[in-house]
Amino acid sequence: MTDQPISSTPSLETLPEQSPESFESALKTLENIVQKMEQGELSLDESLQHFEQGVQLTRYCQTILHDAEQRISTLMNDGTKDVYSPPSHR
Structure with a gap:
């Protein structure tokens, strides 16, 4: 193994364990995670952290x-x- 510095990306253990503000917020975060992972520039550790967060x-x-x-x-x-009854149009 190489002696690379540990990533500055916070681990899941250090992230607050609270739900996202909304469904839309969670979906946007998921889209960002997928985009980062598809770029293929993350280390294995970062990829695993992003994958866990995505799950x-x-x-x-x-x-x-x-x-x-x-x-x-x-x-x-x-x-x-x-x-639901839509309003009548006159």
Whole structure:
């Protein structure tokens, strides 16, 4: 192994363990991670850190989407046929 300095990229252990501000924020971060990894310029350690973060964000997004699907399903099955009525145009 070569004696390269350890990356200044924070490890996942040092990152705050909080959810992203929003689904959109998580998705944007995922897009950035994919872009960095596709460039192929990250070290193995950096790639693994980005991959781990990407997996966490993917799980977060999947949870948000699942919850949204459940809410929609509940609304659609609550006995009403017309959940949303667009305003009539005269």
